[in-house]
Amino acid sequence: MKKRDLLNRRDLIKKATLATGSFFIVPRHVLGKGFTAPSDRLGLAAIGAGGKGRSDITNAWHEGANNVVALCDVDVSQCKATVEKFPKAKFYADFRKMLEDHNDDIDAVTISTPDHTHGIIAMAAMSLGKHVYVQKPLTHNIYESRMLTEQARKYKIVSQMGNQGASNPGQQQMIEWFNEGKIGSVNKVDVWTDRPVWPQGIPVPKEKFALPATMTKEAWDLFIGPAVMVDYHPLYHPFKWRGWWNFGTGALGDMGCHLIDPPFRVLQLGYPTEVQCSVGQVFTEDWVPEYIPEGCPPSSRVEIRFPPSSVNPVELKMTWHDGGLRPFHPDLVPADDFLGGQGSTNGVMMTGEKGIMTCGTYGLNPQIYLKNGDKLMMPESFKANNHHAEVSEYGHQLLWTEACKEGFNGVKHKGLTSSFDYSGPLTETVLMGNLAIRSYMLGKKGNNQRGRLDFPGRKKLRWDGASMRITNFDEANQFVKRDYRRGWEIKV
Numbered sequence: 318m319k320k321r322d323l324l325n326r327r328d329l330i331k332k333a334t335l336a337t338g339s340f341f342i343v344p345r346h347v348l349g350k351g352f353t354a355p356s357d358r359l360g361l362a363a364i365g366a367g368g369k370g371r372s373d374i375t376n377a378w379h380e381g382a383n384n385v386v387a388l389c390d391v392d393v394s395q396c397k398a399t400v401e402k403f404p405k406a407k408f409y410a411d412f413r414k415m416l417e418d419h420n421d422d423i424d425a426v427t428i429s430t431p432d433h434t435h436g437i438i439a440m441a442a443m444s445l446g447k448h449v450y451v452q453k454p455l456t457h458n459i460y461e462s463r464m465l466t467e468q469a470r471k472y473k474i475v476s477q478m479g480n481q482g483a484s485n486p487g488q489q490q491m492i493e494w495f496n497e498g499k500i501g502s503v504n505k506v507d508v509w510t511d512r513p514v515w516p517q518g519i520p521v522p523k524e525k526f527a528l529p530a531t532m533t534k535e536a537w538d539l540f541i542g543p544a545v546m547v548d549y550h551p552l553y554h555p556f557k558w559r560g561w562w563n564f565g566t567g568a569l570g571d572m573g574c575h576l577i578d579p580p581f582r583v584l585q586l587g588y589p590t591e592v593q594c595s596v597g598q599v600f601t602e603d604w605v606p607e608y609i610p611e612g613c614p615p616s617s618r619v620e621i622r623f624p625p626s627s628v629n630p631v632e633l634k635m636t637w638h639d640g641g642l643r644p645f646h647p648d649l650v651p652a653d654d655f656l657g658g659q660g661s662t663n664g665v666m667m668t669g670e671k672g673i674m675t676c677g678t679y680g681l682n683p684q685i686y687l688k689n690g691d692k693l694m695m696p697e698s699f700k701a702n703n704h705h706a707e708v709s710e711y712g713h714q715l716l717w718t719e720a721c722k723e724g725f726n727g728v729k730h731k732g733l734t735s736s737f738d739y740s741g742p743l744t745e746t747v748l749m750g751n752l753a754i755r756s757y758m759l760g761k762k763g764n765n766q767r768g769r770l771d772f773p774g775r776k777k778l779r780w781d782g783a784s785m786r787i788t789n790f791d792e793a794n795q796f797v798k799r800d801y802r803r804g805w806e807i808k809v
């Protein structure tokens with residue numbers, strides 16, 4: 318019954334939005350120019366209202382274009398500013414209770430919790446017909462990304478992943494340049510980041526900490542969600558969960574969906590076919606390497622191979638560098654030109670037959686260095702012509718709310734730069750890198766002379782994207798999907 322009501326309501330919102338000046342509760346002309354009729358507003362809720370959640374819900378609210386009905390967070394100390402900004406929104410610690418209580422007046426939710434809870438929360442919201450904006454990486458593992466992509470279609474909801482650079486005009490410029498044949502076919506891509514910028518590659522913490530006064534035991538249970546239960550520790554919450562596989566997705570998960578996005582989009586890449594990597598070691602004792610399979614490594618280099626695509630007719634090798642390592646500076650780029658833009662600590666470089674195309678984070682500073690010596694930069698007019706260039710985070714959240722009002726498969730939905738049809742396969746590709754890293758770190762008691770561990774997963778892994786399987790090392794397939802804590806299994 319509730320679902321039916323929700324759909325009817327959404328239908329009405331759509332009609333009211335499409336028919337300019339149409340009468341619905343309060344006609345817009347009565348309110349005057351610049352006012353949004355209550356009926357034209359989406360009912361929004363934020364799950365994860367601290368950290369990135371604050372700007373996600375604020376940008377989706379867009380100075381009152383939409384109505385923030387409820388906020389959900391497990392730690393009141395993290396989301397104080399958001400609660401103060403939206404004093405009328407009802408506050409919850411448990412997203413399940415919030416969705417149940419507000420099924421009638423929530424149309425869409427922003428989900429900005431740590432990576433390990435994106436999948437389960439998004440699935441719960443989508444199954445109630447709510448549109449979802451989910452932070453990057455879309456999910457914690459490849460299986461969840463595939464499920465979310467399929468279920469968004471099944472529930473006919475409008476989705477967007479929070480890689481806001483996707484809506485940056487810089488990306489559009491790179492697509493145009495590539496399609497005009499400026500750099501020719503690309504067979505080599507380098508992507509690099511300064512992440513991790515939090516403690517990573519460190520031993521599992523053993524000290525005991527009391528829960529912060531701002532969190533209840535139930536709230537900690539909700540933070541853990543589908544993960545393996547561990548006691549609270551400040552090395553997990555807030556923010557530092559990134560460095561532990563139980564919760565986070567390491568450097569790749571943090572920046573991969575921003576930085577692999579431009580080549581994935583411009584070159585229209587699909588599932589990769591092969592992946593291999595190398596990861597940094599940790600020593601807390603002379604000559605004795607630490608073995609910390611619970612933690613993401615301090616640094617890694619990952620090579621991912623792609624077959625030719627419909628726009629790029631050659632095979633492609635993409636190399637990911639993290640921990641602050643950068644690719645070697647190419648001859649074509651003048652020594653005093655900073656790769657990725659001045660001062661940029663992250664970047665992208667696509668090497669083509671005729672030249673090199675680079676950009677920084679979020680598709681910023683797109684540039685081309687041609688073999689004939691010419692250098693191309695994005696003209697200001699290109700940026701200015703982009704509809705939402707002046708809106709916070711390139712209008713990435715606003716565009717999603719506009720698409721929600723129009724409805725599933727509408728023109729605006731199809732125009733979104735990171736709906737799950739695109740961001741699902743992108744996230745799977747990013748998480749392929751993590752699958753390789755975790756396989757590389759898979760130690761087994763060895764038969765070697767010194768009784769050290771053997772590492773059977775340190776080889777090139779072959780991927781069958783359609784069936785979501787590594788075909789030449791079965792043990793790697795344990796990283797396609799996680800083990801879910803009882804009661805937190807993802808139900809499709």
Ligand SMILES: NC(=O)c1ccc[n+]([C@@H]2O[C@H](COP(=O)([O-])OP(=O)(O)OC[C@H]3O[C@@H](n4cnc5c(N)ncnc54)[C@H](O)[C@@H]3O)[C@@H](O)[C@H]2O)c1
Pocket residue numbers: 364365366367368369370389390391392395396410412429430431432434452453454479480481539540541542554555556557570571
């Ligand atoms: N797009 C971007 O530029 C960008 C930037 C930062 C973070 N992120 C992404 O946003 C997400 C959050 O990262 P962060 O840096 O804000 O982390 P954070 O730990 O600083 O904040 C997470 C917030 O979610 C709350 N939370 C945790 N579990 C919850 C649950 N089960 N239910 C409700 N609330 C819960 C926390 O209390 C906290 O307020 C991550 O997926 C991250 O990758 C994206």
